[in-house]
Amino acid sequence: MSLEIIAENRCFDGRQLRVRHAATATQCDMTFAVFLPPKATTANVPVLYWLSGLTCTDENFTQKAGAQRYAAEAGIAIVAPDTSPRGDDVPDDPEGAYDFGKGAGFYVDATQAPWATHYRMYSYVTDELPNVIASEFPIARERASISGHSMGGHGALTIGLRHPDIYRSVSAFSPIVAPTQVPWGEKALGNYLGADRDAWRAHDACALVEAGKRTGNILIDQGEADDFLTNQLKPELFKNTCAEAGQNLTLRRQPGYDHSYFFIASFIGDHIGYHARALNAG
Amino acid sequence: MSLEIIAENRCFDGRQLRVRHAATATQCDMTFAVFLPPKATTANVPVLYWLSGLTCTDENFTQKAGAQRYAAEAGIAIVAPDTSPRGDDVPDDPEGAYDFGKGAGFYVDATQAPWATHYRMYSYVTDELPNVIASEFPIARERASISGHSMGGHGALTIGLRHPDIYRSVSAFSPIVAPTQVPWGEKALGNYLGADRDAWRAHDACALVEAGKRTGNILIDQGEADDFLTNQLKPELFKNTCAEAGQNLTLRRQPGYDHSYFFIASFIGDHIGYHARALNAG
Numbered sequence: 288m289s290l291e292i293i294a295e296n297r298c299f300d301g302r303q304l305r306v307r308h309a310a311t312a313t314q315c316d317m318t319f320a321v322f323l324p325p326k327a328t329t330a331n332v333p334v335l336y337w338l339s340g341l342t343c344t345d346e347n348f349t350q351k352a353g354a355q356r357y358a359a360e361a362g363i364a365i366v367a368p369d370t371s372p373r374g375d376d377v378p379d380d381p382e383g384a385y386d387f388g389k390g391a392g393f394y395v396d397a398t399q400a401p402w403a404t405h406y407r408m409y410s411y412v413t414d415e416l417p418n419v420i421a422s423e424f425p426i427a428r429e430r431a432s433i434s435g436h437s438m439g440g441h442g443a444l445t446i447g448l449r450h451p452d453i454y455r456s457v458s459a460f461s462p463i464v465a466p467t468q469v470p471w472g473e474k475a476l477g478n479y480l481g482a483d484r485d486a487w488r489a490h491d492a493c494a495l496v497e498a499g500k501r502t503g504n505i506l507i508d509q510g511e512a513d514d515f516l517t518n519q520l521k522p523e524l525f526k527n528t529c530a531e532a533g534q535n536l537t538l539r540r541q542p543g544y545d546h547s548y549f550f551i552a553s554f555i556g557d558h559i560g561y562h563a564r565a566l567n568a569g
Numbered sequence: 570m571s572l573e574i575i576a577e578n579r580c581f582d583g584r585q586l587r588v589r590h591a592a593t594a595t596q597c598d599m600t601f602a603v604f605l606p607p608k609a610t611t612a613n614v615p616v617l618y619w620l621s622g623l624t625c626t627d628e629n630f631t632q633k634a635g636a637q638r639y640a641a642e643a644g645i646a647i648v649a650p651d652t653s654p655r656g657d658d659v660p661d662d663p664e665g666a667y668d669f670g671k672g673a674g675f676y677v678d679a680t681q682a683p684w685a686t687h688y689r690m691y692s693y694v695t696d697e698l699p700n701v702i703a704s705e706f707p708i709a710r711e712r713a714s715i716s717g718h719s720m721g722g723h724g725a726l727t728i729g730l731r732h733p734d735i736y737r738s739v740s741a742f743s744p745i746v747a748p749t750q751v752p753w754g755e756k757a758l759g760n761y762l763g764a765d766r767d768a769w770r771a772h773d774a775c776a777l778v779e780a781g782k783r784t785g786n787i788l789i790d791q792g793e794a795d796d797f798l799t800n801q802l803k804p805e806l807f808k809n810t811c812a813e814a815g816q817n818l819t820l821r822r823q824p825g826y827d828h829s830y831f832f833i834a835s836f837i838g839d840h841i842g843y844h845a846r847a848l849n850a851g
Contacts, residue, residue, distance in 0.1 A: 296831035297794065303831055353635030353834065512579065549578035549585055552635065 290423055293318070299359035300325040303349060308419060312411040313372040314404055319416065320345040321424060322355050326362035331427040333566035334420065335559065336454075337367040338412065338435030338442040340461075341471070342390045345369050348436075351548035357556045361563035366420055368412055370438070372405035386471050387478060393466070394442030395490050397479035406479055409490075413446055413453070432456040432562040436551060437515070440507070441466055444492035444525075448500040456565035458506040458558045460551050461513055464525035465493040471519050493528045504535040506561050508554045510544030572705055575600070581641035582607040585631060590701060594693040595654040596686055601698065602627040603706060604637050608644035613709040615848035616702065617841065618736075619649040620694065620717030620724040622743075623753070624672045627651050630718075633830035639838045643845035648702055650694055652720070654687035668753050669760060675748070676724030677772050679761035688761055691772075695728055695735070714738040714844040718833055719797070722789070723748055726774035726807075730782040738847035740788040740840045742833050743795055746807035747775040753801050775810045786817040788843050790836045792826030 294305040302323045310317040326332050335358070337348050348354065348367045358365050371377075371392035378401045380388035392408035421428035433454045435443035440462025447457030466472020467487045476487040488494035509522045516522075522538055529536040544550040576587040584605045592599040608614050617640070619630050630636065630649045640647050653659075653674035660683045662670035674690035703710035715736045717725035722744025729739030748754020749769045758769040770776035791804045798804075804820055811818040826832040 296827055296829050297792075297825040297835070298831035299835045350830070351632050353638065355831075355834065356635065356838075510579075543579040545578055547578050548632070549580035549637070552637065553579070553581045556638075 290419070298322065298355045301327070301355060301359050303355065305345065310411060310415060312407045312415045315372045315374045315377055317372070317411065318345050318369055320349045320365075320367040321420070322349070322358055322365040323424065324359045324362050324364060327364060327425045331425045332362050332364050333430035333432070334364040334366055334426045334428070335562050335566070336412070336431065336433045336443075337365055338394060338433070338439030339367060339370050340435070340437030340439050341370070342385050343370050343439075344390070347548065348551075351552065352555050353552045354555045354559060357559040361559055361567070363559065363563055363566060364424070364426055366416065368416055371408060377405045378402065387475055391438065391475060393438060393472075393475040393479060393490070394446065395476070395479050398486070399479060399481045402479050408442075409446070412442065413450060417453075430455065430566045432566055434458040434460075434558055434562065435462070436460040437546065438463060438471070441472075441492065444505065445490050445495060447502050447505070448492060448495045449489075451502040455503070456562045457502050458561060460508050460554070460558075461510060461515070461520055461546055462492070462507060462522075463519060465491055465521055467491045467494060468524065469519045469521065493524050496525075496528050496532045496534050501534055503565070504537060505529070506558060507536065507538045508550075508558070509538065509540050510546065510550045511540050511542050512544055513546045515546055572701070580604070580637045583609070583637060583641050585637065587627065592693060592697060594689045594697045597654045597656045597659055599654070599693065600627050600651055602631045602647075602649040603702070604631070604640055604647040605706065606641045606644050606646060609646060609707045613707045614644050614646050615712035615714070616646045616648055616708045616710070617844050617848070618694070618713065618715045618725075619647055620676060620715070620721030621649060621652050622717070622719030622721050623652070624667050625652050625721075626672070629830065630833075633834065634837050635834045636837045636841060639841040643841055643849070645841065645845055645848060646706070646708055648698065650698055653690065659687045660684065669757055673720065673757060675720060675754075675757040675761060675772070676728065677758070677761050680768070681761060681763045684761050690724075691728070694724065695732060699735075712737065712848045714848055716740040716742075716840055716844065717744070718742040719828065720745055720753070723754075723772075723774065726787065727772050727777060729784050729787070730774060730777045731771075733784040737785070738844045739784050740843060742790050742836070742840075743792060743797070743802055743828055744774070744789060744804075744807075745802060747773055747803055749773045749776060750806065751801045751803065775806050778807075778810050778814045778816050783816055785847070786819060787811070788840060789818065789820045790832075790840070791820065791822050792828065792832045793822050793824050794826055795828045797828055
């Protein structure tokens with residue numbers, strides 16, 4: 288496989304890379320970010336996958352979360368993929384909306400035309416990308432965890448619940464916990480997966496827990512001043528579902544915090560510490 | 570005076586604000602950022618002024634430096650102004666170059682047409698903005714320090730050297746230390762201040778030290794992989810000048826680091842610690 292390093296910056300004595308490659312899953316060039324902590328020069332290190340939210344690329348988290356300091360200290364790599372396929376050949380929302388199409392892959396494998404060819408972010412994130420990472424970087428692939436924000440929090444929860452064998456720990460900021468029940472999710476899942484709502488349940492964290500999927504403890508931070516709290520995020524749905532099903536969940540509601548990266552930056556250290564305990568546990 | 574808060578985000582239990590006001594010095598609306606640490610809810614806090622580099626606005630430092638964590642811990646406010654006047658009435662580089670005009674005010678008061686009306690960033694930063702801050706926010710104005718990056722490092726050094734009574738400590742990342750001797754500075758100072766190079770020396774850190782200006786210790790971090798190191802920045806000129814003149818200087822050359830905010834993020838904690846010692850010294 289051929290990887291192109293399109294940017295490299297030294298950061299907290301580690302390496303912050305942007306990498307482009309021709310992806311099989313999405314049938315297009317994909318760009319992702321990798322932060323390699325200083326420890327990666329002498330050992331294979333654990334890896335935290337970060338899934339970003341609507342409108343983001345690989346760069347938002349890299350530039351705005353301030354995560355490198357904590358990852359460098361903990362000796363953990365961070366991989367942040369793009370949020371959708373990209374390129375002139377990739378179809379987009381016909382009206383250019385921010386919540387579907389490019390920048391809004393929702394971490395599913397689309398089954399419907401014209402989306403099914405390229406919009407295969409589930410396979411990309413869970414299969415192709417980890418293979419690329421493991422073969423090209425000093426990563427201990429059996430030590431992986433997953434986190435994300437908003438649409439990416441949805442991705443982290445659903446992927447983590449479906450693959451507890453792969454991801455040792457799961458966390459999210461402001462996640463869409465029940466996409467089958469809110470406008471963002473209904474639009475995206477309806478278009479990518481078709482009208483049959485039963486097919487959507489494999490990509491809905493609440494439905495997965497109801498169906499018996501389990502992972503270790505889940506950590507969620509949710510800002511109480513988040514503009515999307517009551518109409519798109521609805522963390523109480525997941526809290527209730529987890530309580531009824533016996534899925535461990537730490538849901539922290541943070542007064543005054545909104546949906547922005549200023550919120551993520553304020554608590555990413557806690558999340559990296561949480562993942563580091565699972566990843567460095569041996 | 571009328572201030573408009575155009576954005577507010579909670580961050581590390583403090584308040585990150587974007588503020589717009591009609592500025593007298595620059596005869597246009599100006600936007601600046603203020604981070605107020607948690608301590609500002611109960612006391613007047615010291616303030617660090619941050620001056621940004623070419624092409625930046627008030628937002629780059631706020632979003633990318635990760636400074637809020639350290640400022641929250643130290644109980645220090647950070648004020649980050651824009652880098653030039655803005656607006657349709659403000660003249661810009663006739664060829665739209667990045668290194669002159671909008672986004673490139675160079676922290677001088679222009680004397681030449683058509684720049685002299687609006688391009689008065691020196692007066693704005695040293696006089697009008699501190700007055701606004703002191704009157705509108707819980708700031709202990711007698712406890713101020715100054716820092717910046719690249720063009721903003723030039724601003725911090727020159728302003729700090731000229732006003733040791735106002736700024737208790739001075740630092741810079743990758744500063745333009747001798748604008749009278751490098752292309753960025755020759756273009757900007759020539760256009761803003763005219764052909765008489767003697768007039769430029771009041772805005773050249775090396776020339777100011779040569780002329781007898783002094784401040785307390787100065788801290789500079791400079792990346793050794795900085796693309797602008799040898800043609801625009803030339804830190805050795807300042808090092809030699811300070812050594813000959815007896816101006817205290819701590820110049821740290823950081824191997825592998827470039828000109829980006831990944832570099833700033835890696836060491837901003839050290840700078841805030843350095844300023845906190847001066848600002849909290851009583």
